[in-house]
Amino acid sequence: MGLDLLIKNGTVVDGSGMPRYRADVGISGGRIVEIGRIRAPAGRTIDADGLIVAPGFIDGHTHMDAQIAWDALGSCSCWHGVTSVVMGNCGFGLAPCKADDREWFARCLTAVEDIPTEAMMAGIDWSWETFPEYLAAVERLPKAINYGMYIGHSALRMYVMGRRGLEERANEDDLRRMAQAVEGAVRAGAMGFSSSRATTHITPDGSPVASRIADWEEIDRLVGAMAALDAGIFQVGPDISGGEAQRVFLDRLRRVALDSGRPIMFGVLSTRQGVDPNAWDYQTRYLDETAAAGGRMFGQATTRSINAVFSLKSYLPFDGLPGWQALRGLPLAEQKARLSDPEVRRRLVAEETQMKPRDSVLQGAARRRPTLASPIITTSTRCSASIGTILRLPLWQSRAASTRSRQSSICALKTTTGSLSSQSSTSRLPTFWAFSSTRGPWRPFPIPGRMSARKWGRHCRPIC
Numbered sequence: 001m002g003l004d005l006l007i008k009n010g011t012v013v014d015g016s017g018m019p020r021y022r023a024d025v026g027i028s029g030g031r032i033v034e035i036g037r038i039r040a041p042a043g044r045t046i047d048a049d050g051l052i053v054a055p056g057f058i059d060g061h062t063h064m065d066a067q068i069a070w071d072a073l074g075s076c077s078c079w080h081g082v083t084s085v086v087m088g089n090c091g092f093g094l095a096p097c098k099a100d101d102r103e104w105f106a107r108c109l110t111a112v113e114d115i116p117t118e119a120m121m122a123g124i125d126w127s128w129e130t131f132p133e134y135l136a137a138v139e140r141l142p143k144a145i146n147y148g149m150y151i152g153h154s155a156l157r158m159y160v161m162g163r164r165g166l167e168e169r170a171n172e173d174d175l176r177r178m179a180q181a182v183e184g185a186v187r188a189g190a191m192g193f194s195s196s197r198a199t200t201h202i203t204p205d206g207s208p209v210a211s212r213i214a215d216w217e218e219i220d221r222l223v224g225a226m227a228a229l230d231a232g233i234f235q236v237g238p239d240i241s242g243g244e245a246q247r248v249f250l251d252r253l254r255r256v257a258l259d260s261g262r263p264i265m266f267g268v269l270s271t272r273q274g275v276d277p278n279a280w281d282y283q284t285r286y287l288d289e290t291a292a293a294g295g296r297m298f299g300q301a302t303t304r305s306i307n308a309v310f311s312l313k314s315y316l317p318f319d320g321l322p323g324w325q326a327l328r329g330l331p332l333a334e335q336k337a338r339l340s341d342p343e344v345r346r347r348l349v350a351e352e353t354q355m356k357p358r359d360s361v362l363q364g365a366a367r368r369r370p371t372l373a374s375p376i377i378t379t380s381t382r383c384s385a386s387i388g389t390i391l392r393l394p395l396w397q398s399r400a401a402s403t404r405s406r407q408s409s410i411c412a413l414k415t416t417t418g419s420l421s422s423q424s425s426t427s428r429l430p431t432f433w434a435f436s437s438t439r440g441p442w443r444p445f446p447i448p449g450r451m452s453a454r455k456w457g458r459h460c461r462p463i464c
Contacts, residue, residue, distance in 0.1 A: 002040060002041040002042055002043065003026045003027060003028050003033070003034075003038070003040050003041070003042040003043070004027055004028050004029065004030075004042065004043050004044070005026070005027040005028075005042060005043065005044050005045075005046070006024060006025070006026050006027070006038060006040070006042035006044070006045045006046070007024060007025040007026075007027070007045075007046045007048050007053055008024045008038070008045060008046065008047055008048060008049075009022070009024065009047055009048055009049040010022070010023070010024070010025065010048030010049070010051050010052065010053035011048075011050075011051070011052050011053065012025065012035065012052075012053050012054070013052055013053070013054045014054070014055065015054065015055050020052075023035050023036055023037070023053075024036060024037060024038040025038075025053055026038045026040060026042070054081065055083075056081060056082065056083025056084060056145075057080070057081050057082045057083065057084075058082070058083075058084045058085070058086070059077055059082045059084070059085045059086065060086045060265070060300060061086065061089050061267060061300055062077070062085045062086060062087055062089065063087065063089065063090075063092060063109065063112075063113045063115070064077075064085055064087050064147075065087045065088060065092070065093050065094050065109070065149070066094060066106070066109060066115055066119075066120045066123070066124055067115070068087075068138060068141060068143065068147065069120075069123050069124040069125065069141070070119075070123040070124075072141070072142045072143055072144055073144045073145070074143070074144060074145040074147075077145065078144060078145055082145065083145050083146060084145060084146040084147070084148070085145060085146070085147055085148075086147075086148050086149065086150070086191065087147060087148070087149040087150070088149040088150035088151065088152050088190075088191075088194055089150060089152075089194050089235055089237070090112075090152070090194055090195070090196040090198070090201060090211075090235070090236075090237035091152040091153035091154040091155070091194050091195045091196040091201075091209065091210075091211035091237070092108065092109060092112060092113070092152050092154060092155065092194075092196075092201075092209075093134075093149070093150070093151065093152035093154075093155045093194075094106075094109075094124070094134065094155070095128055095129075095130065095131045095133070095134030095151070095155060096129060096130050096131050096134070096151075096155060096156060096159040096181060097126075097128070097129060097134075097155060097158075097159060098129060098159060099126070099129070101158060101159075102121070102126050103117065103121060104158075105155065105158070106120040106121055106124075107203075107204045108154070108203055108204065108209065110204070110315065111202060111203060111204045111315060112200075112201055112202070112209075114314050114315050125137070130181075130184075131151045131181065131184070131185040131188065131190060132184060132185065132188035132189075135149070135185075135188050135189050135190070148191045149190060149191060150190060150191055150192050150193060150194035150233070150235055151181070151182060151185035151186075151190045151192075151193055151194070152194050152195075152211075153193065153194060153195035153196070153210070153211035153214065153222070154195075154196070154209045154210040154211045156178055156181055156182070156222075157170070157178070157210035157211065157213070157214065158210050159181070160174055160177045160178050160181065161174050161210075165210040165213065166203065166207060166208075166209075166210050166213060167213065168213070169213075169214075169215060169218075170214065170218050175218060175221050175222075178218075178221075178222055179221055179222055179224070179225040180225075182222050182225040182226060182232075183225045183226075183228070183229060186225075186226055186229055186231050186232045187229070190232070191232065191233055192226060192232035192233035192234055192235060192262075193222055193223065193225075193226060193232060193233075193234055193235075194234070194235040194236065194237075195211045195214070195219065195222075195234075195235075195236045195237070196209060196211045196212065196236060196237035197211070197212060197236065197237065197238060197239045197249060198212075198237040198238060198239060199212075199239065201237060202320060206319075206320045206325065216252050216256075219256060220256060220259065220260075223256055223260045223262055224259075224260060226260070226262050227260040227261055227262055230261075232262060233262065233263050233264070233265060234256065234260070234262050234263070234264045234265070235264075235265045235266070236253065236264065236265070236266050237266070237267070238250075238253075238266045238267070246279065246283075247282065250282075250283070250286045253266065253297065254286060254289070254290045254293075254295060254297065257290055257295035257296060257297045258290070258293055258294065258295045261295075261296075262296070263296040263297070263298065264295075264296065264297045264298070265297075265298045265299075265300060266297070266298075266299060266300070267299065267300030267301065267302075283299055284299065287299055312332055312335055312336065313332065316328070318348070321348075321351055322351070323347060323348050323351045324348060324351075327339075327344075327348070
């Protein structure tokens with residue numbers, strides 16, 4: 001029998017850890033059926049000479065919950081070899097959701113992920129309320145890549161408790177209903193349940209998201225609902241403040257892993273130099289110790305520094321500070337006018353730099369000097385007045401000419417305030433989070449690092 005597709009003469013990188021090798025790949029019925037020198041006929045043949053042939057990547061941490069409503073390709077992930085994504089991370093999601101709460105949910109995603117609320121309200125066909133209904137809606141959408149998703153804690157809490165979910169401890173009836181919803185979601189096809197304890201996760205008004213209000217007894221109850229089914233993963237956005245607070249978090253998370261028997265994933269493993277330079281070490285030791293005790297806990301880590309692009313038309317890392325909150329409530333033109341005043345800029349900088357390093361939004365890259373820390377403004381750019389794309393960055397200066405001098409001599413926050421106010425068109429600032437550093441030891445991750453992909457039902461390494 002002939003093949004449906006034959007990929008010839010490619011260089012195969014199969015994700016097993018073996019060296020790359022030259023081979024043909026035969027596909028039939030949507031499955032790889034042969035690898036080697038293939039002479040069988042095929043309905044379609046692709047000459048991959050000079051190209052890499054590899055399994056698709058799994059991106060284990062995305063927030064594409066809304067994007068799939070208008071982007072069938074899942075761009076730009078698909079452009080980089082991603083063929084499967086996991087959504088609903090960190091307790092965020094669009095289901096379960098009552099009709100009256102749709103805009104609130106969209107605004108929460110805007111606050112954390114900077115997805116425009118207007119785009120979500122216009123681009124999503126809100127045809128669901130429950131999580132199983134959301135899964136069915138996603139299933140009906142045209143898709144070029146595979147999707148899996150968690151039921152999110154913040155969404156679930158708001159669905160069951162309403163606005164009480166942002167302020168109160170759950171009562172017994174709340175817990176019962178939430179546990180039932182988690183069970184129903186997993187039975188319907190959810191990958192599991194997600195939550196967040198990260199202090200950076202806030203609502204549009206600067207309050208903690210609903211999952212951060214929950215106590216650990218609530219976490220135990222909801223993860224326990226998955227344990228009763230012997231199915232589902234618990235994913236959690238961790239407390240990344242460092243020091244004793246993170247150790248307490250990891251201790252409690254390990255108890256959940258051991259008591260429930262469910263696999264747990266958390267991110268982000270990092271050096272986090274400015275808060276706790278040894279964080280990466282004890283985080284990985286917690287994983288080893290949990291495994292030795294019989295639990296399953298896995299850390300996610302970025303393979304490169306995280307970058308973001310900010311402007312006055314997006315959320316900024318400083319928006320939660322009182323002085324910035326007052327400024328950001330003004331019309332755009334007035335914000336820029338205020339930022340042109342050196343005294344206003346001085347007060348805004350002072351407000352941030354007088355905070356404790358752990359509370360600073362600029363902590364990380366320069367030990368405990370928040371003014372030189374993350375996000376480091378490596379280059380300030382003037383962008384086109386058209387904001388149709390964030391990839392348009394004219395007047396990008398060369399690395400040699402500008403980056404070193406700017407990093408060494410300009411306070412990041414002062415650079416930000418000055419650049420935001422000085423341009424007649426929309427300013428966008430490329431930034432890099434200094435969660436990790438090349439200083440210090442390199443620690444290779446062992447083969448069990450692939451367990452994350454296996455838990456998602458795949459056998460290739462995830463982008464994590």
